[in-house]
Amino acid sequence: MRRWISEHPNAFQAWVLLVVWAVGIAALSSFGRSLGDAFFSSLFWVVVLGLSWYFTSRRLRRTASELEAHGQVLAYIRYPRSLPGSLSGIWNRGIATLAPGKIEFQPAVYDTLEPSGRATTFTVLAATQELRQLGREDSKYIGEPGFRSITLTTEKADVEVAATPASLQKILDAVIAPREPEATD
Known part of the structure; x- marks a missing residue:
């Protein structure tokens, strides 16, 4: 499993985001929130997490290409x-x-x-x-x-x-x- 994760980091991150979203919906709805509210609240946090991963990986790629040029x-x-x-x-x-x-x-x-x-x-x-x-x-x-x-x-x-x-x-x-x-x- 670890080998697959290291070979496919983007696919793994997508799966993690889907699992976090599903768990967030289940957790929020079990605490009395409506299903729609739980859906959009957890979607917001999944988008925030996904964007932070995206910008981090983009920064790492940019740094690597700048260093490689030298x-x-x-x-x-x-x-x-x-x-x-x-x-x-x-x-x-x-x-x-x-x-x-x-x-x-x-x-x-x-x-x-x-x-x-x-x-x-x-x-x-x-x-x-x-x-x-x-x-x-x-x-x-x-x-x-x-x-x-x-x-x-x-x-x-x-x-x-x-x-x-x-x-x-x-x-x-x-x-x-x-x-x-x-x-x-």
């Missing part, structure tokens, strides 16, 4: 083997700029992806090919639906990266790509 992706990172209380369990949101064998991560906040803090460049030595489903605890920090994660081994530490499956594939293609030889004097 060769970037929206991603979250964390350092799984760092000390407790640091970024071991908290995902840091930002923009990942991809280059062969490297990722530059710029922390960002808000829906406008306003930069916060300094950018960090990771030289990737290895990467897991398998996309990992995010757990319930991870969902507290990652608000976007459908995100998965991979682990990158860098020069300094392991870094976990969460993004959409398409963005993770771009990251894997970039970091596994053959590196250009560095200039020597």
